[in-house]
Amino acid sequence: MKNFKTLVKDLAPKKFGKFDIIWTCFLVLIIIIGIVAYIDQLIKGQEVTNMRDYALWGIYISNFVFFVATSFVGSVTVAILRLTNNEWRTPLVRIAEIISVAAIVMAGITIMIDMARPDRLLNLFIHARLQSPITWDVFIIPTYILISLLLLYFPLIPDFAILKKYFKKKDPKLSKWYGKLSLNWTGSIAQKAIQTKSIRIIAIMIIPVGLLLQTIDAWLFSTTYRIGWDSTNFAPYFISGALVAGIGALVSVIYVVRKHKKLEYYITDFHFDKLGKLLVLACLTYLYFNINEYLIPAFTSKKGESIHLDTLFTGAYAPLFWSVTIIGLIFPIIILLFKKGRKPLPMFIVGLVVVVGSWWKRFVIVTPTLLHPFLPIQGVPESWHHYFPSLHEWLITVATLAMALLIITLLVRYLPVIPIQRTADELGLSENKIKNTES
Amino acid sequence: MKNQLKFRFIFLALVGAFLLSTSFQNLHAQDVKKNKVRLKADYVKIMDGFSYLKISAGSKIKKQNTKVSNIELNIYNVLDDEKIKIGNVMTNMKGESKFIFKNLNKIKPDSTSTYNILISFKGNDSFKKATKRISFKNANIEAKLIKKDSINYITATLTDASSNKPITDESLDIQVQRLFRPLKIGEEFNNTDQDGTIIVPIEKGIPGIDGILTLEVVLNDNDDYGTVKTLIKAPLGTTIDDESTFNDRTLWSPRSKTPIFLLIFANLIIFGIWAIIIYLILNLLKISKSKI
Numbered sequence: 140m141k142n143f144k145t146l147v148k149d150l151a152p153k154k155f156g157k158f159d160i161i162w163t164c165f166l167v168l169i170i171i172i173g174i175v176a177y178i179d180q181l182i183k184g185q186e187v188t189n190m191r192d193y194a195l196w197g198i199y200i201s202n203f204v205f206f207v208a209t210s211f212v213g214s215v216t217v218a219i220l221r222l223t224n225n226e227w228r229t230p231l232v233r234i235a236e237i238i239s240v241a242a243i244v245m246a247g248i249t250i251m252i253d254m255a256r257p258d259r260l261l262n263l264f265i266h267a268r269l270q271s272p273i274t275w276d277v278f279i280i281p282t283y284i285l286i287s288l289l290l291l292y293f294p295l296i297p298d299f300a301i302l303k304k305y306f307k308k309k310d311p312k313l314s315k316w317y318g319k320l321s322l323n324w325t326g327s328i329a330q331k332a333i334q335t336k337s338i339r340i341i342a343i344m345i346i347p348v349g350l351l352l353q354t355i356d357a358w359l360f361s362t363t364y365r366i367g368w369d370s371t372n373f374a375p376y377f378i379s380g381a382l383v384a385g386i387g388a389l390v391s392v393i394y395v396v397r398k399h400k401k402l403e404y405y406i407t408d409f410h411f412d413k414l415g416k417l418l419v420l421a422c423l424t425y426l427y428f429n430i431n432e433y434l435i436p437a438f439t440s441k442k443g444e445s446i447h448l449d450t451l452f453t454g455a456y457a458p459l460f461w462s463v464t465i466i467g468l469i470f471p472i473i474i475l476l477f478k479k480g481r482k483p484l485p486m487f488i489v490g491l492v493v494v495v496g497s498w499w500k501r502f503v504i505v506t507p508t509l510l511h512p513f514l515p516i517q518g519v520p521e522s523w524h525h526y527f528p529s530l531h532e533w534l535i536t537v538a539t540l541a542m543a544l545l546i547i548t549l550l551v552r553y554l555p556v557i558p559i560q561r562t563a564d565e566l567g568l569s570e571n572k573i574k575n576t577e578s
Numbered sequence: 579m580k581n582q583l584k585f586r587f588i589f590l591a592l593v594g595a596f597l598l599s600t601s602f603q604n605l606h607a608q609d610v611k612k613n614k615v616r617l618k619a620d621y622v623k624i625m626d627g628f629s630y631l632k633i634s635a636g637s638k639i640k641k642q643n644t645k646v647s648n649i650e651l652n653i654y655n656v657l658d659d660e661k662i663k664i665g666n667v668m669t670n671m672k673g674e675s676k677f678i679f680k681n682l683n684k685i686k687p688d689s690t691s692t693y694n695i696l697i698s699f700k701g702n703d704s705f706k707k708a709t710k711r712i713s714f715k716n717a718n719i720e721a722k723l724i725k726k727d728s729i730n731y732i733t734a735t736l737t738d739a740s741s742n743k744p745i746t747d748e749s750l751d752i753q754v755q756r757l758f759r760p761l762k763i764g765e766e767f768n769n770t771d772q773d774g775t776i777i778v779p780i781e782k783g784i785p786g787i788d789g790i791l792t793l794e795v796v797l798n799d800n801d802d803y804g805t806v807k808t809l810i811k812a813p814l815g816t817t818i819d820d821e822s823t824f825n826d827r828t829l830w831s832p833r834s835k836t837p838i839f840l841l842i843f844a845n846l847i848i849f850g851i852w853a854i855i856i857y858l859i860l861n862l863l864k865i866s867k868s869k870i
Contacts, residue, residue: 266833267833268832268833268836269833269836269840269841269844270828270829270830270831270833270836270837270840275844278848282848282851282852282855285855286851286855289855289858289859292862293858293862296865322862322865322866323865323866323867324865327868329868330865330868333861333864333865333868334861334865336861337858337861337862340854340857340858341858344851344854348851351847
């Protein structure tokens with residue numbers, strides 16, 4: 140049986156070990172290489188990419204869509220599980236919130252990378268045309284970043300107060316920082332009332348905002364009247380896909396954090412089993428929308444759409460299309476339907492497969508459609524009819540993924556990955572006996 | 579000695595041949611450089627409008643018909659042996675130009691009431707000089723709409739402007755103005771009678787914006803009178819609605835024409851969410867201040 144002290148000791152952030160430093164340096168190195176490639180792209184222009192008149196959206200946009208999808212995990216695990224009174228969420232929510240923040244921040248950065256002239260970013264606000272889904276995207280992303288930060292921050296306030304005390308002697312400098320972030324938290328009734336109310340508001344608000352974000356992301360495509368995108372199914376298709384990507388990422392990160400921080404006592408097989416069930420539900424929903432998205436056009440398609448579908452089913456993109464569908468979606472469903480498949484290690488492998496599958500799935504959504512416009516462009520070089528990212532695009536994209544992992548790594552380093560106060564309350568270990576049940 | 583003479587002779591012959599060929603080459607080169615310009619001109623008169631000459635300049639260069647652009651053409655009124663300059667024009671990139679007669683009365687016709695115009699190009703480094711003479715008489719067309727036995731007609735009278743006498747047995751075209759090319763109505767040939775008049779029924783069901791048809795009566799490319807055209811607006815068409823949404827507030831219009839519903843709902847959502855965000859940030863301040 141744990142007492143409050145041991146609980147805080149278990150859950151308080153710990154200094155970087157040797158492995159952590161190597162891992163962080165590795166990520167920083169990848170980011171530096173990416174920044175160099177990006178500076179070169181800024182100097183030479185987007186000529187350094189393989190995007191041309193046909194594939195005018197490439198790997199950057201598919202990467203952006205992946206980040207947006209992954210950020211949905213915050214809405215799902217925190218808000219939905221909270222509103223449905225699923226108590227098992229407690230040790231998982233903080234990591235979900237961290238992933239959410241990292242993913243949505245990187246989505247914002249990635250979309251700027253895709254802009255040939257990022258110095259004109261302000262024009263998107265000054266000359267905003269409210270009919271355009273791009274404008275909605277410009278508004279929703281900063282909004283979601285802020286809500287995700289608030290969702291992460293509010294439940295952290297009591298934990299910061301605990302950490303302030305805990306590090307007072309061990310690391311006064313860090314303790315000072317935690318003190319500032321704790322906003323003079325004493326756990327008073329008034330403070331708890333405001334915090335509880337605020338968290339409830341965010342938990343409710345983040346669901347429609349999260350759905351809006353995914354929907355706008357889908358509408359960016361479905362309002363363009365292009366083969367493969369012109370679909371009323373697209374918004375729910377994207378939302379269900381976001382569930383898969385988000386929960387997949389959550390499972391993978393939780394496994395690594397649990398193992399690395401030795402949190403087996405707090406994050407148990409039971410939690411993985413529950414997450415597994417949630418992931419299989421998400422995968423099944425996504426599979427359903429995939430069938431809708433591809434089967435019905437297979438029946439009703441006209442010439443242009445048939446060419447597009449042939450490219451996916453049997454043509455150049457068939458290996459990728461079937462890989463992301465079978466390996467990235469159907470196999471995880473089969474594995475997760477069995478209890479043994481929902482154990483931590485199989486879940487981790489499934490989570491990784493799902494995340495990789497989700498990333499490539501966005502590539503399959505974005506690229507083949509662009510290569511089959513209604514009006515083929517005349518007189519362009521043969522190479523423009525195909526698209527595979529250039530070295531610059533790969534380096535920059537990998538750097539954005541590394542940046543997301545770095546944000547997660549740093550937040551995991553300095554924040555308690557499991558809510559201390561709430562866990563203590565649930566275990567009845569609080570120093571003061573007033574229960575704080577919000578997180 | 580004999581050989582020396584032979585060499586001298588050969589040397590002089592070669593030099594002579596060289597000089598001769600050079601001088602011929604020069605002559606030949608000048609011939610190649612200068613091309614012949616062909617001028618074409620048509621006289622067009624729009625009733626209640628203006629009269630003009632439609633001029634085009636072309637040349638056959640390397641067996642290919644080429645438009646001659648950017649050349650200056652002088653326009654003269656020819657009266658007996660006298661040439662009076664009345665203006666000049668430049669050809670455009672298509673080798674075409676339009677010379678508008680600001681006032682036809684200022685140009686003098688000859689004794690047969692014929693106007694004689696000379697178009698002259700004085701030549702340049704690339705083209706030889708060229709002229710084109712065009713003669714025409716002045717004619718008028720008067721058109722009006724009449725209704726007989728519930729049928730609408732257009733009637734037009736063609737007269738010689740100088741003598742005011744009707745011009746008989748000339749075919750007039752009746753056509754409705756359309757976007758790309760006019761729509762002919764009536765018989766293929768509508769010849770003027772002894773009064774210089776034609777009468778043509780206007781078919782029902784021809785569509786026009788607000789039901790207005792713009793009818794044209796045209797004496798087309800006549801040998802004596804050139805082209806004479808009169809326009810008359812007739813409220814006899816079937817009304818068509820302008821389906822353009824250019825001025826409407828639509829989802830595809832510019833930002834100044836954003837649909838009202840979108841302005842209201844999008845702004846409500848944006849300001850609603852941000853109001854809550856501001857409230858939450860203020861709550862952070864409240865937490866910071868309420869220690870007890």
